[in-house]
Amino acid sequence: MKIYLFLALALLRKASSVSSQCEELISCLDKITGKSLFDLVPPEASRDDLCVTMVNIYQGQTGIDAMCAAAAAASGRLLASTTSDSKYLRVNEIKESTPSQSRQESTFPGYGRHLAAPTCQASFSPEFADDSGSGTSYDTLMAAVEGPYLFGGKKKRSDGDAYAALFIGYLTALNAAAAATGIPVADNLAQISLSATQSTVESLNVHDGGIDSTEIQAAFENSQKILTQTCNIISQVNTFETTATTRFGNIDAAISSFQATVNTRFNTVDASITTLTNNVAIGFDTTYARFDSVDSDLDTLSSAVSTGFTDVYERFDQVEALVNSRLDAIEATLEARFTQLDDLLAIVRTLLITPDGRRTAWNNPALICDGSPTGNCATVPNFP
Known part of the structure; x- marks a missing residue:
């Protein structure tokens, strides 16, 4: 009895697991096909048995x-987690523009992809148009895949991650x-399910x-332009060589000369x-010898000037001593004169304040000096 119960539980768990897997599978297939697959199952069919199958x-x-x-790739959800640039820019699909924008794609209304051809002369056509990826029918074919798979638009290859997920699903289907x-x-x-994945893969x-054919065509056009211009250059070189030889003769001899x-x-x-x-x-x-001579002369001059200034300083010292001596003598003389003047003024004052009859030698002829040679001036005191 226990064995049967164990087997029943195991079968129940397995059935539950299968049912969960079935729901997941059918949900993903519905997203791929755009249909509800279980709605296509006849009423008499057992859905449980179909899930297991x-x-x-x-x-x-x-x-x-x-x-x-x-299914995730078909809905574009794979691209949300990618950090790499999936646009796959190619040299053939971009052209020289401006110094600040070195390469960018160019498009014109009414044409498909425009692929740049490298140019080195103005006579080169800067680009050519290829309309293999345009038109109403092409747009209809790409309508279902342009969003989730053509991440860079119709001018770029399909996204690698999304295409890989789709292709693995196609092989599984x-x-x-x-x-x-x-x-x-x-x-x-x-x-x-196979038809849905296969049609998307084929699209x-x-x-x-x-894209490949356009790049091949671009390479052909580029090569043709390069070859044409190379031939023109070779022709111009040959013409130049002939002209140079004619005009200048043997170039090697001219170069040697x-x-x-x-x-x-x-x-x-x-x-x-x-x-x-x-x-x-x-x-x-x-010049160096002259500098040495000038240096010696400057030394002699410096010595003479130094000696001269020494003599001058000595003479100034002598003059200063003489001047100081003379000033001292003048000061002593002035001091003596002022002293005598003070004495004389004292006598004069005394005489002035003494009445006439009481002055010393008043009206004494011996003391009167009249200024004549015979006068008594010699007896009059000589006040300096």
Whole structure:
């Protein structure tokens, strides 16, 4: 009894697991096909049995993951997590523009991809148009894939990550369709899923093939332009060589003669430079000798000036001593004179305040000096 119960629980868990996987698988297939696949199942068919069959033909969780990755790519969700540039810019698809924008794609209304051809002359056509990726039918073909797979638009290859997820889903659907051959209902659902993935893969292959063919055409156009211009250059070189030979004769001889002349001139220049160097050296030696002579003369002059200033300082000292001596003598003389003057003024004052009859020697003829040679001036006191 326990064994039967254990087996029943195991079968129940397995059925539950299969049911969960089935829901996941059918949900992803619905996104790929754009249809509700279970709505296509006849009413009399057992959906539980169909779930087991579908999970088996898609090889379990591995196939389910592959189909769900393809479904995610179809909805554009894979691109949300990528950090790499998936636009795949190519040299043939970009052209020289301005110094600040070295390369960018150019498009014109009414044409498809415009691929730049490298130019080196104004006669080159700067670009040519290829309309393999344009038109109403092409737009209709690309309408279903342009958003999630053509990340850079119709002028770029399909996104690598999204295409890889889709292609793995296509291979899984192809194997599932083969495994479902002859199985009612499951065969039909597998074929629908295969058709959806296959049509998308083929649409992207057509688009990428158009990109390849356009690049090949661009390479051809570029090569043709380069070859044409190369031929023109070769022709111009040949014409120039003929003209040069005609006008100037043997170029090698002319070059040799020119080289000989140049060598002679350079030898002359070298000799002149050597002579000039020697003369400059002699001139500098003479200049240095003159500098030495001037330096000696300056030393002599400096010594004479120093001696002269010493003598001058001594004379100034002597003059200063003499002046000081004379000033001292003048000061002593003035002091003596002022002293005598004070004494004289004292006598005069005394005489002035003494009445006439009481003054000393008043009316004494012996003390009167009349200024004559015979006067008594000798007896009068001589006040200095």
